[in-house]
Amino acid sequence: MNIQTPIKNTPAELALIDAFGERLALLPGDGEVMLKRDAAIEAIKAGLPTRRIESWHYTDLRRLLTKVPAFDAGLEAKPVAPLIEGSPVLTVLNGVAGKPVAIEGVTATPVAEKLGDGTYAPALGAQGADDAIGALNSAFVADGWLLEIADGTVLEKPVEVQNVQAGGQVHTRFAAKIGNGVTATIVERQTGSGDALVSSVDNVVIGDGSEVTWLIVQEQPDTATHFGQFNAWIGKDAKFTLFVMNAGGKLVRQEIRVVTKGEGSDFQLRGVDLLHGDTHTDVTMVLDHAVPNTGSREIIRNVVTGKARGVFQGRINVHQVAQKTDAKMACNTLLLSDDGEFSTKPELEIFADDVACGHGATVTEIDHAHLFYLMARGIDEKTARGLLVKAFVAEVIEELEDEALVEALEARLDGWFAEHG
Amino acid sequence: MPAVQETIDQVRQIDVDQYKYGFETEIAVDKAPKGLSEDIIRFISAKKNEPDWMLEWRLDAYRRWLTMEEPTWARVEYPKIDFQDIFYYAAPKNQSGPKSLDEVDPELLRTYEKLGIPLKEQEILAGVKKAAPAESVDDEDADAANDNVYKSGRVAVDAVFDSVSVVTTFKKELAKAGVIFCSISEAIREHPELVKKYLGSVVPVSDNFYATLNSAVFTDGSFVFVPKGVRCPMELSTYFRINEKGTGQFERTLIIAEEGAYVSYLEGCTAPQRDENQLHAAVVELIALDDAEIKYSTVQNWYPGDAEGKGGVYNFVTKRGDCRGDRSTISWTQVETGSAITWKYPSCILRGDDSQGNFYSIAVSNGYQQIDSGTKMLHLGKNTKSRIISKGIAAGFSQNTYRGQVSAHRKATNARNFTNCDSLLIGDNCGAHTVPYMEAKNSTAQFEHEATTSKISEDQKFYVMQRGIPEEEAIALIVNGFVKDVIQELPMEFAVEAQKLIGISLEGSVG
Numbered sequence: 001m002n003i004q005t006p007i008k009n010t011p012a013e014l015a016l017i018d019a020f021g022e023r024l025a026l027l028p029g030d031g032e033v034m035l036k037r038d039a040a041i042e043a044i045k046a047g048l049p050t051r052r053i054e055s056w057h058y059t060d061l062r063r064l065l066t067k068v069p070a071f072d073a074g075l076e077a078k079p080v081a082p083l084i085e086g087s088p089v090l091t092v093l094n095g096v097a098g099k100p101v102a103i104e105g106v107t108a109t110p111v112a113e114k115l116g117d118g119t120y121a122p123a124l125g126a127q128g129a130d131d132a133i134g135a136l137n138s139a140f141v142a143d144g145w146l147l148e149i150a151d152g153t154v155l156e157k158p159v160e161v162q163n164v165q166a167g168g169q170v171h172t173r174f175a176a177k178i179g180n181g182v183t184a185t186i187v188e189r190q191t192g193s194g195d196a197l198v199s200s201v202d203n204v205v206i207g208d209g210s211e212v213t214w215l216i217v218q219e220q221p222d223t224a225t226h227f228g229q230f231n232a233w234i235g236k237d238a239k240f241t242l243f244v245m246n247a248g249g250k251l252v253r254q255e256i257r258v259v260t261k262g263e264g265s266d267f268q269l270r271g272v273d274l275l276h277g278d279t280h281t282d283v284t285m286v287l288d289h290a291v292p293n294t295g296s297r298e299i300i301r302n303v304v305t306g307k308a309r310g311v312f313q314g315r316i317n318v319h320q321v322a323q324k325t326d327a328k329m330a331c332n333t334l335l336l337s338d339d340g341e342f343s344t345k346p347e348l349e350i351f352a353d354d355v356a357c358g359h360g361a362t363v364t365e366i367d368h369a370h371l372f373y374l375m376a377r378g379i380d381e382k383t384a385r386g387l388l389v390k391a392f393v394a395e396v397i398e399e400l401e402d403e404a405l406v407e408a409l410e411a412r413l414d415g416w417f418a419e420h421g
Numbered sequence: 422m423p424a425v426q427e428t429i430d431q432v433r434q435i436d437v438d439q440y441k442y443g444f445e446t447e448i449a450v451d452k453a454p455k456g457l458s459e460d461i462i463r464f465i466s467a468k469k470n471e472p473d474w475m476l477e478w479r480l481d482a483y484r485r486w487l488t489m490e491e492p493t494w495a496r497v498e499y500p501k502i503d504f505q506d507i508f509y510y511a512a513p514k515n516q517s518g519p520k521s522l523d524e525v526d527p528e529l530l531r532t533y534e535k536l537g538i539p540l541k542e543q544e545i546l547a548g549v550k551k552a553a554p555a556e557s558v559d560d561e562d563a564d565a566a567n568d569n570v571y572k573s574g575r576v577a578v579d580a581v582f583d584s585v586s587v588v589t590t591f592k593k594e595l596a597k598a599g600v601i602f603c604s605i606s607e608a609i610r611e612h613p614e615l616v617k618k619y620l621g622s623v624v625p626v627s628d629n630f631y632a633t634l635n636s637a638v639f640t641d642g643s644f645v646f647v648p649k650g651v652r653c654p655m656e657l658s659t660y661f662r663i664n665e666k667g668t669g670q671f672e673r674t675l676i677i678a679e680e681g682a683y684v685s686y687l688e689g690c691t692a693p694q695r696d697e698n699q700l701h702a703a704v705v706e707l708i709a710l711d712d713a714e715i716k717y718s719t720v721q722n723w724y725p726g727d728a729e730g731k732g733g734v735y736n737f738v739t740k741r742g743d744c745r746g747d748r749s750t751i752s753w754t755q756v757e758t759g760s761a762i763t764w765k766y767p768s769c770i771l772r773g774d775d776s777q778g779n780f781y782s783i784a785v786s787n788g789y790q791q792i793d794s795g796t797k798m799l800h801l802g803k804n805t806k807s808r809i810i811s812k813g814i815a816a817g818f819s820q821n822t823y824r825g826q827v828s829a830h831r832k833a834t835n836a837r838n839f840t841n842c843d844s845l846l847i848g849d850n851c852g853a854h855t856v857p858y859m860e861a862k863n864s865t866a867q868f869e870h871e872a873t874t875s876k877i878s879e880d881q882k883f884y885v886m887q888r889g890i891p892e893e894e895a896i897a898l899i900v901n902g903f904v905k906d907v908i909q910e911l912p913m914e915f916a917v918e919a920q921k922l923i924g925i926s927l928e929g930s931v932g
Contacts, residue, residue, distance in 0.1 A: 054494060057858075320849060335864040338831070343860040350853045350874045353846040358873040363861040 006049045015068035016044050020139055023071060027142055032121035040138035043126055053056065055130045057341055058311040058343045059282040065225065069197055072168035078420075080163055083187050083217065083408045087160045090145045095170040097143045105182075107152030109143035111173045123175065123203055133229045133255055135173050144173035144200075147186070150180035158215075158405070165224070167194030178279045179205035180235070185402065188216045191320075193421050195223040197201075201231070208235040208262060213400065214242050217412065220249040222277050228254040234392065236262025242402060245409065246281050247274040247416045256285040260294035260322075268343035271300035271394045274413070275308035276420035277339070282311035289322040298329040301396050303389055304340035305420055311413040314345040316357060323352050329359040334366060334392055386421055390414075452668075453510035457551040459483060462637055468753065470608045472613060476601045482636035485627045491552070492576070492630055495793040496854060497807040498821045508636045508668040508702055539902075540807075577602055579643045581661045591655065598654050600684075601646040605673050608644035615646055619677055623706040623770070631702040631764075632739040635671045639704065642672035647682035647713075656912055658687040661701075676706070678713035680746065685716040685912050697766050698761060699724075702737045711746030711773065716754070718911050719767075723759040730789025730818070733761025740767035744776035752779040753796065754910045761790060766824065768797035771805035771833075778807040781907040786819035786851070795825035795856075800836035802864070811842035812904050815851040826858040829866035836866040844874040845903055 009017065020041045027037065049056035049067060077093040090108055091098035097110035114120035124141070126134035126214040145161055161174050174188060189199060198220070206212050220226045226249040234240045246252055258267055267287065275281050287296055296316070304310050310333065318325045333342045366388050374384035390413065397409045453464050462483055466476040491502075577591035579602065595602045601612060609616050626636045643659045661672060678684050697847060707715050717740075725731025736759075742751035753767035769778025780796040798807035806829065815821035823843065829836040844853035855872045877899050885895035 039789040058860075248799050269739050323849070334859070335861055335866070341860070341862045343858070345856065345858050345869070346872070347857075348844075348853070348855040348872060348874055350844070351845065351849070351851075353849045353851075353876045355846075356873075358871065359855070360872075361857070361859055361868070361870040363859060363866060364685065365864045365867075 001048070009045065010062055012066075012068045013044060013062075014064045014107070015046055016136070016398070017041065017189055018046075019068070019071065020376040023140065027115075028142070029115035029118060029121070031118055033115055033118055033124065036121055036124035040124070040126060040135040043047060043129075043132070043135035045140065047346070049130055049132050053130050055284065055313070055344070056132070058313070059253055059280065061132060061253075062083065063201035064280060067195065067225075069168050069195055074237075075166040075168055075194070076169050076229065077164040077166040077258070078192060078194060079091060080166060082160045083215075084158055084160070084404050087157045087187065089162060090147075090171050091162045091164065092141065092144055092170075093171060094165050094168065095142055097145060103155075103159060105150045105155070106159060107148040107150075108309055109146045109148075111146055111175070112142060114146055115141070123173075123242065127231075127257070133199055133253065134228045136227065137173070137201045137229070140169065140199070141169035141170060141173050141201070144175070144408065147174075147178075149176065149178045149182050149184055152181045154178065154182070155171055155184040158187045159281055160187040160189065161201055162189045163198070163375040164189070165194065165196040167192075167196050169197045171199045173203070175203040176205070178204065178206045178210055178212055182207060182210040182212065184210070185213040185405070188214065189217065190218040190220060190226060192224065193221050195225075196220070197225045199218045199227040200231075201229045204230070204232040206232065206234045206238045206240050208237060210235065210238045210240075212238070212240050213402070214240070214416070215405070215409075216242070216244045216250060216254070217409075218244070218246045218252065218254065219412070220252070222248060222250055222279060224249050225251045226253075228252075230254070230256045232258045233261045234258065234265040236266040238262060239266045239268075241268040241270070241328065243270045243401070244283065245272045245274070245412065246283065247272075247412065250279050252279070252281040252282075254283045256283070256287075257292055258285070259288045260296070261290060263291050263293045265291075265294050267294075267296040269296070269298040269300070270399060271298070271312075272393050272396055272413075273300070273302040273310055273312075274393070274416045274420070275303065275310045276305045276416075278307040280311075281311045282313070284313040286315045287317065289316065289318045289325040289327060291319075293324045295326040296328070299396055299399075301393050302331070302333040302342060303336065303393060304333065304342050305336050307337070307339040309340070310342040311344070312342075313345045313347070314351060314359070316359070318352050318357060320351040323354045325352060325355040327355070327357045331359075331361045332392070333363040334363065334389060335363055336389070366395045386417060389421065390417060428770060435612065451512045452508050455508055457483075457507070457509055457638065458507040461509055465638060468510065468512070468608070471606070471609055474613075474617070475609055478621070479637050482633050483638075486630070486633040486637055489627070489630045489633060495764050495824070496820060497764060497791040497793050499762055499791075499824045502735070504634075509638055511668040511672070512640075540868070554735065564590045571609065577657050579604060579657075586766055594656070599651050600653050601644065602657055603644055605639070605642040605644045605675060608675070610827075612644070612646070615677065616644070616675070619706070619708055620673075620675055621706075623708060623741045624704050624739050629739060631737040632704050633923070635673060635702050635704045635739070635883075636671075639671045639673035642674045642703070643676075644674070645676040645684060645686060647676045647678045647684045648680040650681045651679075652682070653684040656687055658689070660689050669702065671701075672703045674683075674703070674705040675714055676717070677708045678710065678715050678749075680710045681712040682710075683714045686718070687912065688717070688719045689722070697733045698726075698732060700737070701734050701760075703739070705738070705740040705767075707742035707751055708748060709742065709744050709749035709751050710777075712748045713746060714750040714752075715742065716752045716912065717742070717767070718754040720756045721759050721763070725759050725790050726761040726786055728788055730761070732761065732865060736760035736765060738763075738765040739764065739902075741770065742768065742778070743770045744773050744805075746776070747773040747802070748775045749773050750777045750779070752781070752910065754781040754907065755783070755794075756907070757782065757784040757792060758793060760792075763790075763792040763794055765794045766796055768799070770799050770801065771807060771836075772801045773805075775800040775804045776802055777805065778812070779910075780809045780825075781910040783814075783904045783907045784810045784812070784821055784823075785814045785816075786821045787817040788819060789817070790819040792820070793822040793824055795823045797826040798828070798838060800827075800838070801831040802827040802833060804835045805833055806837045807839075809838070809840040809842070810906050811840075812907055813842070813844040813853055814847065814900070814903070815844065815853045816847040817851045820852045820854070822854040822856060823872075824856045826860070827868055827870070828860035829859075831862045833863050834865045836863060836868075838866075838868045838870075840868075840870040841870075842872045843874045843903065844872075845900070846876050909913050
């Protein structure tokens with residue numbers, strides 16, 4: 001972005017700037033929080049990122065973000081059934097946190113409270129000039145949940161956080177401070193109806209020796225704009241698995257920024273992107289191996305149908321001190337329609353020499369030999385294709401060890417295939 | 422564990438200080454005043470006796486260049502270049518145009534001798550065939566030798582010194598086959614219809630900052646035209662050398678292979694050791710019509726700067742091939758060992774149906790060198806194929822980046838790409854980076870990309886050593902194997918030289 005020449009703001013940028021003016025008085029927090037909000041809106045005024053900004057190369061936000069809905073407090077959103085029956089559920093309905101639920105070992109506080117007393121100020125602000133999601137969210141964030149999980153807690157059931165909208169603008173945060181030696185699974189649902197514009201930022205700190213699985217299930221309607229950002233810092237010997245499923249949204253960008261902070265830590269990313277209709281979905285990951293002896297595996301599977309455009313950008317930075325890093329990334333895409341598009345940019349940035357890093361990426365259609373194999377056994381083409389596509393995606397889901405989760409996610413998968421497959 | 426001490430020591434030997442081409446030739450030169458303006462462009466154009474349309478073309482490029490900004494996206498860092506502090510034209514005096522080598526300044530010939538350039542063409546592949554000396558080739562006596570030309574391993578050379586093509590050998594012999602091989606200035610005068618038709622048709626005038634600058638001020642380069650159905654009887658080669666202090670070298674190469682033609686072209690580069698940075702901004706355009714094949718090989722050994730990263734050549738090059746015809750093939754092979762900064766992406770536009778693009782690269786960086794290189798394969802036609810093999814070796818304090826793009830257009834049904842880029846790191850002060858872009862807009866496209874970064878694996882080393890091979894030889898063997906895929910793609914005549922060069926740079930020093 002060129003700071004010297006003021007730019008002519010697009011209608012979407014102007015709508016955001018105006019909304020900030022109108023909304024300001026209602027936003028929680030003052031003092032430091034307010035300063036952070038002001039700084040963030042300045043970044044929006046300087047212009048949303050274009051394809052000339054490298055990290056937004058395939059998602060020209062200035063061009064793609066055309067409609068910005070107004071805030072609408074009158075809308076009513078209803079919670080959805082939890083992914084796993086009986087899970088404790090913490091809701092944010094149309095941008096407002098619901099009632100806290102008692103969960104042993106977990107303290108849940110609405111983010112509005114933390115913004116109000118100013119304690120949340122340090123977490124606000126954009127991380128760098130290209131962090132449009134961080135800026136947008138910092139300017140407008142009004143609520144969400146902060147989970148504090150005590151040392152040694154073992155959660156029997158996943159904790160589910162739900163962000164449900166019926167339209168308008170919603171800007172939320174889900175933060176988690178996870179102590180040492182914790183075993184936990186968190187399910188994050190992003191869903192709703194209408195033409196909402198959602199920004200949702202997660203900040204997750206994982207303590208030493210913990211084993212944590214976090215699932216983001218994004219099933220926005222095809223009219224919604226969804227900007228997600230997931231930040232995580234992994235402690236010593238901790239094992240963190242992030243599972244991201246995108247199965248909706250008109251314009252979606254999900255950023256994942258992970259830092260292995262403690263030696264011996266391990267990061268696993270499993271991604272499933274089911275793209276349909278005339279939509280645009282961008283998953284961008286930046287992983288920093290910042291200390292020696294850490295490992296990571298990322299597997300992303302994409303299915304593109306209709307006129308959908310998909311993007312996966314994955315960058316692995318191996319710092320100079322991060323010797324013995326073992327990082328592997330794979331991005332596989334099935335392009336099923338002639339009008340679909342998929343672009344991928346897997347990057348390696350390596351400054352340490354004793355490492356084993358690699359990435360692989362493929363884009364292809366269904367293997368005709370596989371199809372023939374099934375059809376030769378009397379299975380009709382449509383069913384055979386369905387089986388192969390499902391197998392392609394299910395492979396990633398099945399890696400989650402929890403059977404109940406696998407079943408629940410496969411049900412979401414079947415739902416998508418029934419509608420769009 | 423860092424790389425073994427031997428490897429480090431041996432890599433240190435290739436240290437940029439040991440650049441063996443760092444001599445300077447004292448010869449009289451004819452220079453344009455420093456700086457860049459429309460007058461300088463008129464001066465260059467007049468010096469070259471160019472027709473008016475060429476001058477207009479240059480001026481148009483210059484005006485567009487003035488509106489452009491230097492690109493900053495590459496992973497290279499350097500102080501801002503003062504484009505007014507460069508000589509845009511420097512030519513060895515004695516500009517009457519030498520008819521034969523006898524007329525060439527002997528000082529210049531000695532330079533080429535030092536470089537090992539086979540201007541006299543006799544000693545290439547010693548023992549295979551004693552070729553006729555160049556002088557006689559340019560005589561009518563050449564007829565007798567002509568029959569053998571097709572079988573021999575001879576190489577025709579166009580030598581470019583600072584801004585000017587000094588001599589082109591084997592011209593007559595090539596002309597008999599219908600092949601035009603001359604300097605681009607000569608082509609502008611002698612074959613304006615071809616130049617007009619093809620110049621700027623692959624790399625448009627305002628393609629990028631440096632290509633536009635080149636379009637305005639290019640001084641010389643090679644021109645190759647291989648007519649329909651002709652298989653060019655010998656390897657063509659150009660040697661570039663920047664000699665004069667403070668000069669930029671802006672050469673322009675244009676190669677056209679008509680229907681069913683074949684040509685293999687080699688390019689080598691050196692520059693003397695200097696404290697200040699020299700600028701090299703070339704443009705290379707290749708055009709392959711139906712069933713034609715062009716092989717373009719580069720051994721780039723510009724001065725990389727000294728051990729502290731002082732001096733060295735800035736190599737900002739635009740190279741692009743257009744597979745315009747059906748079933749055409751363009752292959753780029755490059756061995757990049759020199760230059761302080763390399764910014765270079767030899768690309769293929771796969772326009773014709775069933776056309777094929779290949780990119781084979783070895784990029785070795787040491788000292789404070791920065792390399793940001795790769796390729797673009799743009800699949801536009803049906804059933805197009807591309808293959809990318811890139812091997813990067815980073816040592817010292819260098820940064821070595823592979824940046825590549827593969828895209829399939831909506832109509833490029835059955836586009837097929839395979840990309841493999843491997844990086845080897847020696848020492849922990851260097852960096853290796855991989856930035857591939859894959860863009861598929863067609864469901865029948867099949868793209869595969871794989872990249873790895875590692876040091877020499879202990880397992881591999883153990884395996885080789887266990888068979889009684891000493892450690893340093895084991896490492897040499899592994900490094901050799903690491904780059905073998907690419908070395909194999911070089912024409913035989915050049916593979917010898919490239920191996921010698923990598924010998925200086927890495928491989929030989931490890932052994």
